Amino acid sequence: MxxxxxxxxxxxxxxxxxxxxxxxxxxxxxxxxxxxxxxxxxxxxxxxxxxxxxxxxxxxxxxxxxxxxxxxxxxxxxxxxxxxxxxxxxxxxxxxxxxxxxxxxxxxxxxxxxxxxxxxxxxxxxxxxxxxxxxxxxxxxxxxxxxxxxxxxxxxxxxxxxxxxxxxxxxxxxxxxxxxxxxxxxxxxxxxxxxxxxxxxxxxxxxxxxxxxxxxxxxxxxxxxxxxxxxxxxxxxxxxxDDVVPRELPANVLERVRTLLGAPGQPPASLLRLVFAGSESDQPLLSDLVRRFGLDLNIVHGQIDEVQGHPFGTLAVLARGAQEQLTAAVSHLRGAGVQVQEVAHA
Missing domain, CATH: 3.40.50.300 (P-loop containing nucleotide triphosphate hydrolases)
Incomplete structure (x- = not known):
């Protein structure tokens, strides 16, 4: 045209x-x-x-x-x-x-x-x-x-x-x-x-x-x-x-996450930022991670929206478990089409 x-x-x-x-x-x-x-x-x-x-x-x-x-x-x-x-x-x-x-x-x-x-x-x-x-x-x-x-x-x-x-x-x-x-x-x-x-x-x-x-x-x-x-x-x-989907987590969320990451006697943890869109939003990905990899997951921040009627959003998830399980979980998410960014690790 x-x-x-x-x-x-x-x-x-x-x-x-x-x-x-x-x-x-x-x-x-x-x-x-x-x-x-x-x-x-x-x-x-x-x-x-x-x-x-x-x-x-x-x-x-x-x-x-x-x-x-x-x-x-x-x-x-x-x-x-x-x-x-x-x-x-x-x-x-x-x-x-x-x-x-x-x-x-x-x-x-x-x-x-x-x-x-x-x-x-x-x-x-x-x-x-x-x-x-x-x-x-x-x-x-x-x-x-x-x-x-x-x-x-x-x-x-x-x-x-x-x-x-x-x-x-x-x-x-x-x-x-x-x-x-x-x-x-x-x-x-x-x-x-x-x-x-x-x-x-x-x-x-x-x-x-x-x-x-x-x-x-x-x-x-x-x-x-x-x-x-x-x-x-x-x-x-x-x-x-950034006006729609901020890349940076709010300061109060980051402070809470620092406290959780620094908790003594806890297994390794990673703060993961997940970006998903379309059909990925309909999959039970987080519960799947718990079942497959035995992780403890804590959603610390999130935002769900729509673009032209299609679901779209981000989640910040604190994931705890053995290091090899955390690595395998990230690979699994990426294989499912979810973008994963490791924000922090302890």
């Missing part, structure tokens, strides 16, 4: 050229929600704006729905952009127009009749839950409702692709969840390909099927969301994931 090949983007800066994108290549599949995440200045917004050529890349090609946008003339590009809707962080609504008329604006510019506009706008307002607010003005509705207007407006031209540039960053957590649920519904019911730009892993966790992580204008990691969450390969990814 979307193919970016060797995209470079260079701007003029006060101290010389600024390289916003450095050789970015991406393949986004039809009908998926694809997340692009990174810190401020990583190049996320520059990237998403090359998809509809709001920013023309300095080098590389952009192909959307089989059309090479970078080779089109002005008229061809205008036509191609009708297949690409976009929603923004700050809504960009016209304050002098009602909710209905804001959604209708792209259709008016396209020359549709009032009857055609009504036939398209009214169902969209119902889809985003604003049918009862069609006659309100932006100043009379909430931030979440304004973003729903923005989504309906982006859908008015019946696009094949929807670009979301930090669309939930200005919203509170509860409203963010409702907007993301709406985007999931749109993806599911309309089969729309959605590209979601964000700096929040919580957003990625809720809606993205696959994701790319950006740093300094480059993609440093990409893959299926569940795989990236459970087995991040890049330090930038691991840092971003």
């Amino acid at each position: 979307i193919l970016l090949d060797n995209i470079h983007q260079t701007y003029r800066g006060p101290k010389g050229p600024v390289h916003a994108l450095r050789g970015v290549s991406l393949h986004i599949r039809a009908g998926e929600v694809f997340g692009v995440i990174g810190r401020s200045g990583a190049g996320k917004s520059s990237l998403v704006r090359t998809i509809n050529l709001l920013n023309r890349p300095s080098q590389g090609t952009v192909t959307v729905a089989g059309r090479s946008l970078t080779t089109l003339n002005a008229a061809g590009l205008r036509a191609a952009r009708r297949d690409i809707g976009m929603i923004f962080q700050h809504f960009n609504l016209l304050t002098s127009r009602t909710v209905f008329d804001n959604v209708a604006l792209p259709l008016e510019l396209a020359g549709l009749s009032r009857q055609q506009i009504q036939a398209r706008v009214n169902p969209l307002l119902e889809l985003v839950g604003l049918g009862h607010l069609a006659d309100r003005y932006p100043a009379q509705i909430s931030g979440g409702q304004k973003q729903r207007v923005g989504i309906a407006r982006a859908l008015a031209s019946q696009p094949k692709v929807l670009l979301s540039d930090e669309a939930t960053s200005a919203l509170d957590p509860e409203t963010t969840r409702s907007i993301l649920a709406l985007l999931q519904q749109i993806n599911r019911e309309l089969g729309l390909t959605i590209v979601l730009i964000t700096h929040q892993m919580q957003v990625i966790k809720q809606v993205a099927h696959r994701l790319a992580v950006m740093e300094a204008g480059e993609i440093v990691e990409q893959g299926e969301a569940l795989k990236v969450f459970s087995d991040p390969q890049n330090e930038t990814t691991r840092s971003l994931l």
Whole structure:
């Protein structure tokens, strides 16, 4: 659906050229929600704006729905952009127009009749839950409702692709969840390909099927969301994931573990950090360790969550037993697909 090949983007800066994108290549599949995440200045917004050529890349090609946008003339590009809707962080609504008329604006510019506009706008307002607010003005509705207007407006031209540039960053957590649920519904019911730009892993966790992580204008990691969450390969990814799955145990937990590890007269012990995902979560792995290896297990910390409906989580387990049994247990867990990190040993 979307193919970016060797995209470079260079701007003029006060101290010389600024390289916003450095050789970015991406393949986004039809009908998926694809997340692009990174810190401020990583190049996320520059990237998403090359998809509809709001920013023309300095080098590389952009192909959307089989059309090479970078080779089109002005008229061809205008036509191609009708297949690409976009929603923004700050809504960009016209304050002098009602909710209905804001959604209708792209259709008016396209020359549709009032009857055609009504036939398209009214169902969209119902889809985003604003049918009862069609006659309100932006100043009379909430931030979440304004973003729903923005989504309906982006859908008015019946696009094949929807670009979301930090669309939930200005919203509170509860409203963010409702907007993301709406985007999931749109993806599911309309089969729309959605590209979601964000700096929040919580957003990625809720809606993205696959994701790319950006740093300094480059993609440093990409893959299926569940795989990236459970087995991040890049330090930038691991840092971003700290908001969802902290790598470090809380100080009070570590203090308690130090006391347990230092208890006199006890058999060897290891503090193990286990990361599991998907079907691994349904297996009785800990009770299996007790039966197979005769270990004493103490769960000292844990977190269970979901990524796209798939279980995912971490456990910190204090395991006691003979050293050879501890070693065999770790090998058994890894063979079952669980990631195991030995945090401490005594």
